[in-house]
Amino acid sequence: MLNNDMKIDPKYTGNMRKDRLDNDLVCMATAVLWAGRSKDPSSQVGACYVNEEGRIISVGYNGAPNEWPDEEFPWGRDTENGKNLNNTKYPYVIHAEMNGILNYMGQGSDFKNSTVFVTLFPCPECAKFLVQRGIKKVVYLSDKYRLPEDKYEEKFNSDPNIAAKRTLALAGVECVNFADINEKSAEEFKISLRPDEGIEMIKAKDMKRVRRK
Numbered sequence: 001m002l003n004n005d006m007k008i009d010p011k012y013t014g015n016m017r018k019d020r021l022d023n024d025l026v027c028m029a030t031a032v033l034w035a036g037r038s039k040d041p042s043s044q045v046g047a048c049y050v051n052e053e054g055r056i057i058s059v060g061y062n063g064a065p066n067e068w069p070d071e072e073f074p075w076g077r078d079t080e081n082g083k084n085l086n087n088t089k090y091p092y093v094i095h096a097e098m099n100g101i102l103n104y105m106g107q108g109s110d111f112k113n114s115t116v117f118v119t120l121f122p123c124p125e126c127a128k129f130l131v132q133r134g135i136k137k138v139v140y141l142s143d144k145y146r147l148p149e150d151k152y153e154e155k156f157n158s159d160p161n162i163a164a165k166r167t168l169a170l171a172g173v174e175c176v177n178f179a180d181i182n183e184k185s186a187e188e189f190k191i192s193l194r195p196d197e198g199i200e201m202i203k204a205k206d207m208k209r210v211r212r213k
Ligand SMILES: [Zn+2]
Pocket: 095, 096, 097, 122, 123, 124, 125, 126, 127
């Protein structure tokens, strides 16, 4: 504590900016921006890791392995009824969550109890990596692969989205829809990730429209 002689005269204080961006919004916006770096023509995903103290420690987006010439990477998705898989992206692409972990140059233990902000709910593979690294919270923007309730049997027997959720739930990883924690900001901001149209981030009043085609 400062004694009264040391304190700054109140007439010089109290001028702090009060309408700054909240941290959750900045972290999700960071994930959205990193998704924009992806070269995948059909699916751009970003991940932003935030440690226990609320600091961003790593980011990633979905991409090809190092040294693979971009022009020679097979970004296609069509497996031709399960065949031709090795001529699609699936065996080779590294997801945003994994790249975010691999890009980090510090210690793996720095991820303990961290939160990952992702533009798309993690797949089962990434869910395992998140658990092994000690991530305790997943905040997601989209869960577009979630099957509807009426597909109960398919959902619980063959849906990868359910497998990912099972792995995360067993490890006590909290999964939160960004819309549920961003109600206040949602009035002011619109952040959307549209694979077909690119990325759009709008602040209603004073932020310029950022659009990537
Ligand atoms: Zn994944």
